[in-house]
Amino acid sequence: MNKRQKRAKIIASSLQLFSKHGFYKTTMRDIASNLGISEGSLYTHFPSKMSLATAAISHVTGKLAIDLRYINSKPISATKKIYEFVKSYFSFIQKNPEMVEYFFQVYLSNREIFCNEEDCGFSLAKEFIEELEILIDDGVKNNEFTQENFFIAFSSIMGILGSITFLHSEHVLEKELESYCEEIAKAICRTLN
Amino acid sequence: MNKRQKRAKIIASSLQLFSKHGFYKTTMRDIASNLGISEGSLYTHFPSKMSLATAAISHVTGKLAIDLRYINSKPISATKKIYEFVKSYFSFIQKNPEMVEYFFQVYLSNREIFCNEEDCGFSLAKEFIEELEILIDDGVKNNEFTQENFFIAFSSIMGILGSITFLHSEHVLEKELESYCEEIAKAICRTLN
Amino acid sequence: MNKRQKRAKIIASSLQLFSKHGFYKTTMRDIASNLGISEGSLYTHFPSKMSLATAAISHVTGKLAIDLRYINSKPISATKKIYEFVKSYFSFIQKNPEMVEYFFQVYLSNREIFCNEEDCGFSLAKEFIEELEILIDDGVKNNEFTQENFFIAFSSIMGILGSITFLHSEHVLEKELESYCEEIAKAICRTLN
Amino acid sequence: MNKRQKRAKIIASSLQLFSKHGFYKTTMRDIASNLGISEGSLYTHFPSKMSLATAAISHVTGKLAIDLRYINSKPISATKKIYEFVKSYFSFIQKNPEMVEYFFQVYLSNREIFCNEEDCGFSLAKEFIEELEILIDDGVKNNEFTQENFFIAFSSIMGILGSITFLHSEHVLEKELESYCEEIAKAICRTLN
DNA sequence: TATGAATGAGTTTTCATTCAT
DNA sequence: CATGAATGAAAACTCATTCAT
Helix, strand or coil: CCHHHHHHHHHHHHHHHHHHHCCCCCCHHHHHHHHCCCHHHHHHHCCCHHHHHHHHHHHHHHHHHHHHHHHHCCCCCHHHHHHHHHHHHHHHHHHCHHHHHHHHHHHCCCHHHHCCCCCCCHHHHHHHHHHHHHHHHHHHHCCCCCCCCHHHHHHHHHHHHHHHHHHHHCCCCCCCHHHHHHHHHHHHHHHHC | CCHHHHHHHHHHHHHHHHHHHCCCCCCHHHHHHHHCCCHHHHHHHCCCHHHHHHHHHHHHHHHHHHHHHHHHCCCCCHHHHHHHHHHHHHHHHHHCHHHHHHHHHHHCCCHHHHCCCCCCCHHHHHHHHHHHHHHHHHHHHCCCCCCCCHHHHHHHHHHHHHHHHHHHHCCCCCCCHHHHHHHHHHHHHHHHC | CCHHHHHHHHHHHHHHHHHHHCCCCCCHHHHHHHHCCCHHHHHHHCCCHHHHHHHHHHHHHHHHHHHHHHHHCCCCCHHHHHHHHHHHHHHHHHHCHHHHHHHHHHHCCCHHHHCCCCCCCHHHHHHHHHHHHHHHHHHHHCCCCCCCCHHHHHHHHHHHHHHHHHHHHCCCCCCCHHHHHHHHHHHHHHHHC | CCHHHHHHHHHHHHHHHHHHHCCCCCCHHHHHHHHCCCHHHHHHHCCCHHHHHHHHHHHHHHHHHHHHHHHHCCCCCHHHHHHHHHHHHHHHHHHCHHHHHHHHHHHCCCHHHHCCCCCCCHHHHHHHHHHHHHHHHHHHHCCCCCCCCHHHHHHHHHHHHHHHHHHHHCCCCCCCHHHHHHHHHHHHHHHHC
16 A cells, blocks of 8 residues: 555545534544554654644545536536536435535534644635635626525525534435435525525 | 533634534633633533534524514515515624524534534434425415425536525635625525525 | 642753753653653643653752852852852762752753743853853952953853863763862962962 | 664664754653664664673773873874874864763763673773873883873873863853864973873 | 654643632 | 642553564
8 A cells, every 4th residue: 555545545544434423422542442552653645643634634625625626627607517516415415425514513513623824724714615615606607596695695605504504414314315405496596596 | 601501602712713613613711711711611601622512503593583584474476585584694693693604614514523423413414405495395385486395406506695694604706795695585586586 | 749849850860861861862752751741741741742841941050049149149259159169069969960960061051942032041040151251250359369350250260160060970980979079179279360 | 774883873873863852851762763664673783781881982082092002102292192193083073072071971971881790881981081091101111201190191181181071061162173183282292200 | 775754652731629727 | 709739530641562464
């Protein structure tokens, strides 16, 4: 296994544990033994626990950004793009629940972990947020979406998706997550229209 | 100062610090010295740090529930109730930013703090959620809101409010929070209608 | 035992172990168990291992400065003061070998421990060095000492004392330390005259 | 580069870093990367970090011994030999400050590094100390130096030189080191006479 | 022989909780 | 009841040394 592969494995393990038990309740020992390696070995690849959290969030938002960028590139209406995004996002949750949970529960919430003087850690998600901005702008230009404040549009999309993600991870939803896909997309579009 | 008042003071102090620095970065010493009392004294009123977090969340959701219950009791349309709720919620944020931040950033995110075998900590917000359910049900019964899945309706309301709260606490909003009130309420209603 | 007494006990224990095994080979656990207290207890009184080293050196140089100040205040010749200082210093070694060993072996050598940006740790010994300067200046003013350069005079006194201290702590001296007192004082005076 | 040359290079690098940052604050990685080689490679040439420290001190005292042996072989008075030794020592400091600093600040001070059950690490400097003994004995035999205890004579020479070396390495001397040469030699001789 | 990732014991430090005063 | 020193069980991180490639 080469260095890049090892890093990827460590990030995957961290993601899993951080999302399950939270950043603070996950110890470096937990991550190491979950991988069957020594604690010291972790430090060969990442200089600190915080750098692990950072690498993990970059990984997650990078993945989300790639999916959204692909959807944005399609020659379809903005409304259709919202549908596709919700679908793609739901399938992403199914395949990588730990990634999305990590995004919402660790990154968005334990801000103190990611913030330093210069950068409040937001730049880590920049790629993804920019792509979302493109999607919204497109919709407004096409007159599909009401000209509206960006922050409200952003909240309508990510707030609703975040909330349903939360309910799903709390196991309070009655049906399969994917069965809400259509309705959620519709709900989001209603807000934007 | 009697026992109840003392408890209230301790909860207020905890809320302030938990919301600012997070649950884990706030020490019992921080809470005590913020109040000018001893650490030992804290334990006369609360048996553990966790119990402080729990009492704090009950306090916050209790307050939110009271406001919403009052709105629900009014002889107005469900749509109007949504407007009133958003307005009341925004004014609540202005007056008690630490309470709302605590709700979203500590309670919803550091689930591991509140969960034990029997209870996943959700019951703490039960009062408030039940009140929200009443509001949604009313709207559906009156045919103001489309008959819809509760979870989606819930996400439309609390997701959007949560997201805008987050953006506000991150200081990325361009205008005063209250100036978004009308638009946010409209956006939520569009989803529900 | 009050707080000041406890601090003094901890400093004494640290001094003993630092001088015997060096700063780096002495662990906080060693210091704590040498005192029969817990590691955490150490941190109630001193915020870090480094602060212990600093408190220890201040303690030692303070003691040395007091002795020398008293000698300086006497109405005797500078040459006689040198004799008295050597005598007092030797008796100090007998009573507190760990203090002097600490001074020479830890303080003078592990400079990296005591240095920070502003202060290179020398100020900790300032009191003592200033008193030594007074003694030398007196001798020069009285025409007892011809050696005018302070640094050479300083080295003649402290270098010779330091070296004999070192040989003593290495157990290579053949006779009792105090039996060298007279000769050492003479040797120092010969250099200064 | 042959094996001996490689060893020499490693010793030089160690000496540099040990004298600058101390034995404990210098890691094997530091030494290796300072040389542009791998950590493992270090262990092909030296079995442990301690063996590096030992080899380094032998190297330094060996160099000093050679210089002093050469001076001792000259057909000149003991007093003149002291002058020559001080001159040679000062020029040695100028050319190899790290060697002398290492001798005084690591070897003489972190005794715990060099000591084991059998040998307290003193033998490493034996060659040099023996040569110094020869010089002192010569002076006594010629009636140039007062018959005196060896340890006091030793301290007069090495103590004064050590102290001035310390002040030099601390950058507290006002003039160039070499400008003190004559006076220091005189001061030492006054003690010995 | 050279490499450098892996190891794991050891170190400082933190902090919720307890309890003697 | 209030206090705050004491506790001790972790936790993050370090680094000399080893060993497979």
